[in-house]
Amino acid sequence: MKYNFTESACRKDTNAEKYTLRESLFGTNDVMPVWVADMDIDTPPFVIEAVKKRLEHSIVGYEEFPTTAFKAQIEWMKNEHGIEFELEDMIYSHSVVASMGLVINAFSEEGDKVIVQTPVYPPFFHSVIENNRELLKNPLKQNIDGKYVFDIEDLKSKIDDKTKLLLLCSPHNPVGRVWKREELEEILEICLEHNIVVFSDEIHSDLVYAPNKHIPFASLSQEARGITVTAIGVGKTFNMAGFAMSSVAITNKELKEKFLKSYKRVHFAQGSALSHVAFEAAYSQGKEWLEDLKEHLLNNYTMLLELCEKYSDQIKVTPIEATYLAWLDCRGMGLNNRALRSFFIKEAKLGLNAGLSFGREGDGFMRLNFAVSTTKMLEVIKRLDKALSLKYRK
Known part of the structure; x- marks a missing residue:
């Protein structure tokens, strides 16, 4: 078709x-x-049809997030991006921005520094400031051809003992970069050296144009998996933002426990019944x-x-x-x-x-x-x- x-x-x-x-x-x-x-x-259309079918049942009440939906997302991530997550790694969230706020609270204290790489999607710096953290700006550099790259030396020069978290936009909004493996590995090396957790916003990961290929930050190495909170979802890929449905993947048990402490204070519940079927249809048929x-x-x-x-x-x-x-x-x-x-x-x-x-x-x-x-x-x-x-x- x-x-x-x-x-x-x-x-x-x-x-x-x-x-x-x-x-x-x-x-x-x-x-x-x-x-x-x-x-x-x-x-x-297959997303809309899945919702219509669910509405044939006359009760739309509380529902648990179905394991089949997460399994469809896990399979998608494996096939499309070469990274494998387990069912227990996956956590429901209604948006990447909400997940970002939870991560800031889980892995830093008021007054700690959080790295953002500007120009960037505004909630990156708003979330830091609104949670009373110090914004550590590591601006991207623009080459003569207009392409943006990381400023690694600037990043190294600014990190200190109060720097706890890096908010990575990958692929990057608004500059449209798909970070190459060697670029991400430079970021990884610095974060491992300074014990910095990485929140990797990968919501645009499916919207990558050949010959470019998205590299999930957590896929770089076992060490990378140990410091990464990955945010992914269907909102951008399938134009489903109105379903208020995304997910967080955390493979490190210690990181996951810290995240869940922050998560449970908010009481996200499990999202809506209609979002569940829409999410699964998108990943299984999209x-x-x-x-x-x-x-x-x-x-x-x-x-x-x-x-x-x-x-x-x-x-x-x-x-x-x-x-x-x-x-x-x-x-x-x-x-x-x-x-x-x-x-x-x-x-x-x-x-x-x-x-x-x-x-x-x-x-x-x-x-x-x-x-x-x-x-x-x-x-x-x-x-x-x-x-x-x-x-x-x-």
């Missing part, structure tokens, strides 16, 4: 976050929202759909790349290896951040994420979500092309 992503369902009157918040975020409803990281692409999706996303990315090449003096797309989030380098447009945001809202009529929301290193950048139907992507290109042409091709 070949899946078609030419069109997608209308979300304007469905309480979808990216549409409902347009007025408060952008000051107008007259923008096409391409910001928050969910897709304007239909959730897979391979073909995902391959077709990635082909579609690359086509959208290519459209955006070709457009930006027309205005290469003004705007560039950071080379992407994973995710559906384009990190646009707009520094050539000669606008300050407020004017840049205004250009996209008022002239292009597009609602993007401002680069500064990912840290100071996002100065002059914008993030654009290109996980939309072909029809919507053509409209994104049309609007941006018109705005850039009027401003720079007079």
Whole structure:
């Protein structure tokens, strides 16, 4: 079966976050929202069918997370990413961000330092600050070709006895990197030397484009497994964020016990009955759909790349290896951040994420979500092309 992503369902009157918040975020409803990281692409039909079937039973009450669902995820991780987890390693969580907060509380004390590598998804630094930990920024370096890399020497120079945790974004949001094994091994060596726990956010791990390959941090070695808390889930891969369903994998029993102490204080329970069947359907039936999706996303990315090449003096797309989030380098447009945001809202009529929301290193950048139907992507290109042409091709 070949899946078609030419069109997608209308979300304007469905309480979808990216549409409902347009007025408060952008000051107008007259923008096409391409910001928050969910897709304007239909959730897979086999997921919807699994939920419909579950609703044939007239009671939707408390349910335990089914072992079959975790087994489907374990099998997926083994086949897709070459890492093996056991059933006892898996813990339900309703979101990666929630898991991050639990990890911060489990493996550090107030006043301890937590490493984040900016520019990065905003909850990375918000979670640290809101839990009264000290933010230790280890900014990524950008090469002359626009590609981002770790700054290992900077990291080594900043670590001290108060540094307890590193929050790793892998693949990276927003810069789209898929970290290579040798890069991750450098991080591992430092963390092992300083007894630092690694929280590895791998929520985008399935959205990797060939020839790149996602390397789970815990797969690097037995020592890596011993210091890693891995966060994974279906939300990004299968456009299922509304099911509020993800998981945490911890193989080290001591780490798991510490995590569970923090976890039990929150009382997560086991999620919803509908999420359970959706989760299992995605992992057990989703391979073909995902391959077709990635082909579609690359086509959208290519459209955006070709457009930006027309205005290469003004705007560039950071080379992407994973995710559906384009990190646009707009520094050539000669606008300050407020004017840049205004250009996209008022002239292009597009609602993007401002680069500064990912840290100071996002100065002059914008993030654009290109996980939309072909029809919507053509409209994104049309609007941006018109705005850039009027401003720079007079």
